[in-house]
Amino acid sequence: MIRVLVVDDEALLRTGFQHILDASDDIEVVAAVSGGEAVRTARATAPDVVLLDIRMPDVDGLTVLAGLLRLPQPPVVAMLTTFDMDEYVVTALRSGAAGFLLKDTDPEELPFLVRALADGGCVLSSKVTRTVVDRYLQAGCPEQTARRLDRLTDRERAVLVLIAEGLSNTDIAGRMHLSTGTVKDHVSAVLGKLEVNSRVQAALLAERAGLLTPPQDLEPG
DSSP, rough: OOOEEEEHHHHHHHHHHHHHTTTTTTTTEEEEEEEGHHHHHHHHOSSSSEEEEEEEESSSSHHHHHHHHHHHSOOOEEEEEESSOOOOHHHHHHHHEEEEEETOTTTTTHHHHHHHHHTTTEEOOTTTHHHHHHHHHHHTTTHHHHHHHHOHHHHHHHHHHHTTTTOOOOHHHHHHHHOOOHHHHHHHHHHHHTOSSSHHHHHHHHHHTHHHHHHHHOOOO
């Protein structure tokens, strides 16, 4: 059972997300609260995934994100926004958010996105991914990115490509014919060598470096 905490200042949106997700047999919304209650509620309920509004009147979503990630067992956090491009999104990604969703995401897609987050995937709304990639990386140094990528083994580079394609640990394991535990080890190595603290940051680096190619099955090695 995937435990989800919904954090938003709008009661109607909280209720809507809760009804959509609770309809799935493998997802339980443990609470739906406003921003001021988020960290305290997360500490009490231990959610696996938090869907967090990026802008709330009672507390800054980025402040809540930082508090959630400081918990002893931090949840996976995806930001919610109503904007096609929100300046806060870039800061949130740099701070360790696992991705972001537009609040008008198709209700049928929401459970699948939550499952992907719980399984280690990164989620970026397709409507704004390109803008985020450009703005997230525009101040970066291509030469520095290239040096970091050179640290990766061929196997780790293959894992990075699949991370950038949005695959979860389970999906990567199936694609590469590896155990999930081995994939987790490879992901940890990739994040360390790239000097990033989340899969979504690694995915954005791969996007900028032009590593995305049509997927292909890989033999174990």
